[in-house]
Amino acid sequence: MSKVTVNVNGTDYEVDGDAMLVHALREEIGALSVKVGCDDSTCGTCMVIADGRLVKACNRPASAFVGQKVLSVEGLSDQEKAVYTHAYAETGAVQCGFCTPAMVMASKALLDKTPDPTRDDVAKAIRTDICRCTGYRQIVDAVLLSGELLRAGETPGPEVPGRLRVSDSRHRPDTDEKVLGTGKFADDIRLPGMVFAKALRSPTPRGLVKSLGLDAAKAHPDCLAILTSEDVPENKIGHITPDWDVLIPVGSHTRYVGDALALVASRTEESLDEILGLIELDYEPLPPVTSPQQALSPDAPLIHERGNILSIEHVKRGTPDAAIREAAHVVTHKFKTPWQEHAFMEPECAVAAPDGDGVMMWTSGQSVYDEQREISRMLQLPKSKVRSQTTLVGGGFGGKEDMSVQHHAALMAWHLKVPVKVKFSRTESFAYHTKRHPMDMEFTVACDSTGKLTAVKVVILSDTGAYASIGSPVLQRACTHAGGPYAIPNFEVLGMALYTNNPVAGAFRGFGVVQSQFGMETCVNELAEMVGLDAWEMRYLNVVRPGDALPNGQIADDSTGIAQVLENLKGDFYATPGAGLAIAHKNTGVGMGLKDVGRCTLSVESGKVHIRTSAACMGQGVGQVVTRVLSETVDSLRSDQIVYELADTSRTPDSGTSTGSRQTLFAGEATRLAAVQLRDALAEAGGSLAALEGQEWFGEFAPETDPLDTTKPNPVSHVGYGYGAQMITLTASGEVEKVLAVYDVGTVMNQQSAEGQIEGGVMMGLGYGLTEEFVVEDGVPKTRYGQLGLIRANKMPPVEVRFVTGPGTLPYAYGAKGMGEICLIPTAPAAAQAYYLRDGKRRYSLPLRDTYYKRG
Numbered sequence: 103m104s105k106v107t108v109n110v111n112g113t114d115y116e117v118d119g120d121a122m123l124v125h126a127l128r129e130e131i132g133a134l135s136v137k138v139g140c141d142d143s144t145c146g147t148c149m150v151i152a153d154g155r156l157v158k159a160c161n162r163p164a165s166a167f168v169g170q171k172v173l174s175v176e177g178l179s180d181q182e183k184a185v186y187t188h189a190y191a192e193t194g195a196v197q198c199g200f201c202t203p204a205m206v207m208a209s210k211a212l213l214d215k216t217p218d219p220t221r222d223d224v225a226k227a228i229r230t231d232i233c234r235c236t237g238y239r240q241i242v243d244a245v246l247l248s249g250e251l252l253r254a255g256e257t258p259g260p261e262v263p264g265r266l267r268v269s270d271s272r273h274r275p276d277t278d279e280k281v282l283g284t285g286k287f288a289d290d291i292r293l294p295g296m297v298f299a300k301a302l303r304s305p306t307p308r309g310l311v312k313s314l315g316l317d318a319a320k321a322h323p324d325c326l327a328i329l330t331s332e333d334v335p336e337n338k339i340g341h342i343t344p345d346w347d348v349l350i351p352v353g354s355h356t357r358y359v360g361d362a363l364a365l366v367a368s369r370t371e372e373s374l375d376e377i378l379g380l381i382e383l384d385y386e387p388l389p390p391v392t393s394p395q396q397a398l399s400p401d402a403p404l405i406h407e408r409g410n411i412l413s414i415e416h417v418k419r420g421t422p423d424a425a426i427r428e429a430a431h432v433v434t435h436k437f438k439t440p441w442q443e444h445a446f447m448e449p450e451c452a453v454a455a456p457d458g459d460g461v462m463m464w465t466s467g468q469s470v471y472d473e474q475r476e477i478s479r480m481l482q483l484p485k486s487k488v489r490s491q492t493t494l495v496g497g498g499f500g501g502k503e504d505m506s507v508q509h510h511a512a513l514m515a516w517h518l519k520v521p522v523k524v525k526f527s528r529t530e531s532f533a534y535h536t537k538r539h540p541m542d543m544e545f546t547v548a549c550d551s552t553g554k555l556t557a558v559k560v561v562i563l564s565d566t567g568a569y570a571s572i573g574s575p576v577l578q579r580a581c582t583h584a585g586g587p588y589a590i591p592n593f594e595v596l597g598m599a600l601y602t603n604n605p606v607a608g609a610f611r612g613f614g615v616v617q618s619q620f621g622m623e624t625c626v627n628e629l630a631e632m633v634g635l636d637a638w639e640m641r642y643l644n645v646v647r648p649g650d651a652l653p654n655g656q657i658a659d660d661s662t663g664i665a666q667v668l669e670n671l672k673g674d675f676y677a678t679p680g681a682g683l684a685i686a687h688k689n690t691g692v693g694m695g696l697k698d699v700g701r702c703t704l705s706v707e708s709g710k711v712h713i714r715t716s717a718a719c720m721g722q723g724v725g726q727v728v729t730r731v732l733s734e735t736v737d738s739l740r741s742d743q744i745v746y747e748l749a750d751t752s753r754t755p756d757s758g759t760s761t762g763s764r765q766t767l768f769a770g771e772a773t774r775l776a777a778v779q780l781r782d783a784l785a786e787a788g789g790s791l792a793a794l795e796g797q798e799w800f801g802e803f804a805p806e807t808d809p810l811d812t813t814k815p816n817p818v819s820h821v822g823y824g825y826g827a828q829m830i831t832l833t834a835s836g837e838v839e840k841v842l843a844v845y846d847v848g849t850v851m852n853q854q855s856a857e858g859q860i861e862g863g864v865m866m867g868l869g870y871g872l873t874e875e876f877v878v879e880d881g882v883p884k885t886r887y888g889q890l891g892l893i894r895a896n897k898m899p900p901v902e903v904r905f906v907t908g909p910g911t912l913p914y915a916y917g918a919k920g921m922g923e924i925c926l927i928p929t930a931p932a933a934a935q936a937y938y939l940r941d942g943k944r945r946y947s948l949p950l951r952d953t954y955y956k957r958g
Contacts, residue, residue, distance in 0.1 A: 106165045111177025119165035124148045126164040127174065134290045135175040135203035135283020137496075139232075139447050140528040144888035146231030147447060149204035150174050156211035156230065173210075175203040175283045182210065185251045186244075187281045188258035191273035194854035195244035197235035197862065198721030199280025200447040200496030204231045206281060209245045217253055221246070222896075229896040234447055234497050235721045237861030238895040240854075263742035266733035268916050271854035275725050275746050280494070288451035288466040288493045293521040296453070297326055299514040300374040300524065301349075301362035302381055303534070307390040307568075307603035307881030308403075309356050314364055315382030322380060324373040327518055329365040334513060335482040341472065341504050341608075343570035345406055348480055348509055355388070357405055357568035358603055359882055360534035367514050367522065390603035390881040394542065394563040397600040405568065405601040412566050412599040413574040415581045415810065419655050420592035425557035429548030431632045437545065437621040438947040441876045442538035442869075443885070444610060445892055446720075448496020450535060451525035452508040454515035460487030461512045466495045468503045468718045469759040470749045476505050477512045488512070491750040498720035499866070500609030503759060504571050506535050533883050536608025537876065539576055539599075540565045541617040545584075547625040553633040555626075555644045557592035558653060560584045562618065564599040564607070571608035572761075573599040578694060578810055580614030585653025586622040587664045587687035587825055588644045593653040603881045609761055611866065611923050615688055616930070620948065623684040623931035628944065637683040637935065638675045641827075642668050645685070648909055652687075652823075655816050660910025661919065663846030664825035670906050671829055671844045678831055682936030685827040686927035690920040691764040693820035695809030700768025701755035702728065704776045705798040709791060711739060711780065716749040717769035718760040722922055723855050727766050728773040730851055734916060735777035738789060755800070763920025766851065767822065768803055770915030776801030803914065822912050824848070824919045828864065828928040830936045836954035838868065838899040838933070848912055848919035850905050856921060857903045863925025864901050865893050871930030871948055872955045891955075 106119035110131055117126040127133040127150070136159055139147035148159040151173040178186070186206050190196050195205075205228055212219055212227035219227070224245045225238065233241065251258060261273045279285030316328050331337050331351040338344045347354075350361050364381060368374045391397050397410040404410060426432055453464040460483055467473055470490035478488045495502065507524040515522040526534065541564050548557040562580055566573030581597040610616075630640035645665055646658040664685060675681060692698040702715040713732060717724045725746040733739050747753060757769045779799040787793040808817035826845040833839045841864050850856045873891040877884040911917030934945045937953055945951065951958045 124159035189247040191277035193243035195240040198497040203283040225896040263740040291453040296521040298371040304356035304361040306387040310386040312384040319380035326367040346569040394600035415597040418594040422557040422592040425592040430551040434546040437543040439617040444501030446497030450506040452511040454511035455521035463490040471756040495720040499611040538610040539607040560595040562597040567606035576614040580618040582654040583615040584618040589650040663908030666906040682932040684928035684931035688924035689820035690822040693807040700772035700803040702772040714754040716754040717765040771803040772801040830932040847921040849917035867926030867929025
């Protein structure tokens with residue numbers, strides 16, 4: 103190690119010259135705004151400015167910057183900090199925040215040279231930085247506003263405190279810490295005496311672990327411990343089904359390349375791989391099972407003792423076979439949808455520390471209570487002995503629901519009685535964490551001579567990979583939503599989720615509905631052509647209205663607004679020949695007869711009202727939802743009298759996992775129920791908040807729903823549904839020119855943030871349908887981050903977002919419904935129809951081929 107002097111933010115520091123600049127900045131200087139988001143110099147989260155140039159800090163050693171002046175967000179002037187925090191907050195440009203400091207540095211590098219840029223200038227300047235949340239438009243707006251303020255010499259002050267209404271576009275409470283990089287993500291946690299751990303992983307998707315030779319690895323001077331399955335009190339964990347080994351025992355079979363065989367702890371992060379390389383693994387590779395069809399074959403090896411079938415779902419209403427026989431028009435097609443990588447900007451990381459005779463966790467997951475439950479099971483401790491506290495979460499989209507690194511950090515900390523950090527590199531994240539479920543589907547859809555849909559019959563095979571994860575509920579959603587938002591009297595779907603030796607498939611934004619509604623919408627477009635109707639007429643004829651039954655039998659409530667969605671875009675559709683149109687619906691909440699609870703505690707502490715709910719924010723803005731609900735209910739409260747706390751099992755009640763588009767409604771209604779009590783108490787106290795010091799109020803929302811196997815003819819599967827449509831137009835060269843997105847999500851809480859959610863979802867949907875491809879060969883992931891096909895700012899088409907409402911509203915959370923998932927469901931089928939209208943080719947698999955983005 104050779105020491106060099108580098109100047110960072112105006113100060114000279116002596117650092118390891120051989121270390122990459124990003125590691126010198128983070129580990130030696132403490133400039134934690136600079137992030138590590140990938141390991142192939144692609145993501146851009148490490149961007150800094152060196153001698154006026156925007157550079158990546160991850161691909162050159164610190165010695166390369168000797169004599170240069172390096173600037174990170176920490177070194178901005180007070181005026182610049184005020185400008186960028188105001189501009190990014192004012193335009194809604196912040197969601198998860200992991201990429202934001204790097205975006206700010208790209209903004210500064212541009213504005214220093216081009217003070218009055220165009221939108222194209224900005225998009226080109228920030229193309230080096232990937233954002234998975236926003237869709238970029240609001241970031242471009244933020245850069246333009248920053249330039250305007252800097253040209254005028256203005257130094258904006260903080261937002262004036264006031265009452266927050268549910269639909270106000272006021273600043274998010276977490277903007278400043280995300281823009282300036284002062285907020286802590288899991289990898290930013292530093293504890294005295296912290297050590298590092300990493301697992302030895304399976305070399306192939308399937309094989310027999312014959313022995314583990316540990317002596318040479320234990321002799322390494324940095325090695326503190328090596329744990330095997332024998333050191334785990336309970337070796338089976340799992341989000342729903344406990345079938346996932348913490349560490350694969352010797353004498354057992356591995357099930358995918360992410361299986362952990364042994365867990366190593368080291369004094370330094372740098373020596374982990376060296377220690378792992380000293381473990382002598384005697385391992386016999388075996389042929390993997392790589393498809394659901396193969397898993398069903400009589401001679402397929404059993405991946406789990408219970409067999410290769412995780413779950414089977416069957417839903418039937420009416421007499422679909424007879425209706426299909428009698429129909430005027432019938433289409434039958436097979437569809438194939440692929441894996442999709444979440445590609446959240448922050449790779450997985452967790453820190454665990456001993457806490458008395460238990461453990462304390464700092465994590466970036468989607469539910470602190472899920473972590474508490476699984477870790478307490480693994481360690482065979484009472485739940486009260488496991489405390490989990492969330493840090494900021496750099497995106498999730500469902501991919502941070504399962505245990506990835508949390509349990510390993512907890513296990514090693516419990517054994518060593520010292521703080522332990524475990525994290526994935528981007529390559530490890532790609533290989534080991536869950537993906538979107540690939541599905542093979544067959545749809546038969548029928549209609550009468552007027553175009554009225556009469557029957558749908560569907561078969562779905564879902565590849566859940568090596569472990570159950572969320573495979574069963576994902577299959578349920580794929581099945582129950584397969585008929586789309588249509589009034590169809592005859593409906594049958596048979597679905598099976600199969601174990602394979604492929605990467606584990608789990609929760610992903612859209613939750614099975616993205617896959618099944620791609621098939622349904624494609625069939626509806628084909629039927630429309632057979633009948634002689636256009637895509638708008640066919641849908642408007644068939645969509646559910648209040649009082650109609652959805653394909654699963656649930657009666658559409660008064661908030662159902664899919665007809666209003668179509669009415670809103672009718673003029674645009676007929677003014678845009680060649681536009682592809684698709685619609686969708688998506689449940690809010692877990693439902694299906696399961697216990698589904700939102701909870702919130704309000705407490706008055708030091709003259710302020712603290713909002714305490716475990717609802718995890720991965721960027722979607724849970725904090726701004728609950729603060730608005732509180733202020734809407736208690737109209738005397740100002741924004742500076744409200745404190746939103748991050749989730750912590752010791753402080754915040756269990757509000758369930760941030761999944762299923764549920765937290766806006768569930769945590770929102772729980773907050774409203776608690777706020778009503780606070781409002782009444784405040785009135786009794788003569789409006790004096792000080793008089794209520796130390797008091798608490800608790801709200802719980804737990805609507806009843808019916809299970810999938812109910813005998814009720816019209817079950818209530820979910821408490822509510824959101825609805826939406828997208829219309830996609832193409833340029834002459836076949837590139838997406840524009841996306842029009844119209845949605846019924848009930849009452850919109852902060853329109854600016856809602857638009858950002860929809861735009862980001864559209865971008866993810868365009869990726870799934872057109873640009874992204876996660877390649878798996880013989881069970882082994884082959885795609886690196888830079889090859890994935892993520893859309894950058896200069897390639898993102900404009901998205902126009904509109905909101906409508908149905909005739910009525912849900913009686914909860916001021917009428918809000920979830921929007922986190924429905925935003926990407928119509929994108930792929932709308933794009934498929936646009937390309938069909940362009941070249942006459944029907945496309946039945948994703949990503950779409952023979953397009954501007956993907957060749958055949």
